[in-house]
Amino acid sequence: MKNVCVITAARSEYGVLRWIIDILSHDKEIQFQLIVTGSHLSKDFGLTYHFIEEDGYKIDDKVDMELTPKDLYSIPRSMGLCAEKMGYAFHRLKPDIIIILGDRYELLPIANTALVLNIPIAHISGGDITKGAIDNEVRNAISMMATLHFPSTEDSAKRLHRMLGTTHNIYPVGEPGLDSFFRYKPMTRIELASQLQLDSDKKWILVTLHSETKKSMNYNMAMVQNLYKAIQTFPQKQYIITKANSDFGGIQINSFWDSLQDKNIRVITSLGQQRYLSLMHQVECILGNSSSGIIEAPFLGIPVINIGERQKGRHMCKNVICCNIDVPSIITSINQIDNFKIIDQYWGDGNASERIAKYVKEFVNRN
Secondary structure (H helix, E strand, O other): OOEEEEEEOOHHHHHHHHHHHHHHHOOOOOEEEEEEEHHHHOHHHOOOHHHHHHOOOOOOEEEOOOOOOOOOOHHHHHHHHHHHHHHHHHHHHOOOEEEEEOOOOOHHHHHHHHHHOOOOEEEEOOOOOOOOOOHHHHHHHHHHHOOEEEOOOHHHHHHHHHHHOOOOOEOOOOOHHHHHHHHOOOOOHHHHHHHHOOOOOOEEEEEEOOOOOOOOHHHHHHHHHHHHHHHHOOOOEEEEEEOOOOOOOHHHHHHHHHHOOOOOEEEEOOOOHHHHHHHHHHOOEEEEOOHHHHHOHHHHOOOEEEEOOOOOOOOOOOOEEEEOOOHHHHHHHHOOHHHOOOOOOOOOOOOHHHHHHHHHHHHHHHO
């Protein structure tokens, strides 16, 4: 049987890969493998590999890249360690193909190592655009190294065609993150209020703010401070804040949230996929600059306030309000959310995981 290996390096990316993992792990015609690395193995970011194990999946290798992005110079060191240790993992597991998703910098050493070892790469969500972060360059570099391409939309597929000079092995399948809306039973508002110590009678806002990796630390700290000043003007609401990811500046943003003592704010390192998706059904809006607001929230018609330039270049659905990082812009946007409850299925239909698993199996069985 062929060895099909999925690699995940972050909580958000695992949430999108979850149902691909589920389908392939139950397939009796392949040997499924799972490698965990990146922030999954970092105490600073919640040791989120536990969520994967709790979901019932066997992890075949934990590649600890010693991720501590407290300054820019520590990130290349971690990437070097990832490449070295990933080489050992590939030598032991001997995958016939690896599946990776997105645009995280942790994926570069993974893809580089696979390329050198002549291991085919299946890449999900290529062809997107995010001009406000180095993710854009990372995503395009991985697309150039990949053999199989699973863009989320026809527009992204056309960009890949122009970039690669071919339509071969490019399959627009939709965003697999949407599949969870059909596969999870949402928790009730009362259950969420009990677990997260929230007032079920208040309106809730879900906040995720990541750093903008092309901006200075001063810019990023001003962004999070301005966001807090803006939400203080709406004390009748409660805010569930999920911490930033492992980009440079993420630790500093998280330290700011941790320093606050505000009864209207609940700071969570990682909600886990079911609680996060359940909250999306219950919140008044999503606030910040996470890709989940741009991609998943339109599927439910939840208003989204997208702050700053991190997601600049992405298609913005009809439920998204884009604003600057200054306090007045954020306040004005919060006051507009009632006008942006619009369902938009630009990113897919919630059946991407089955398509991806099918094309991957067809590829490994003919090669």
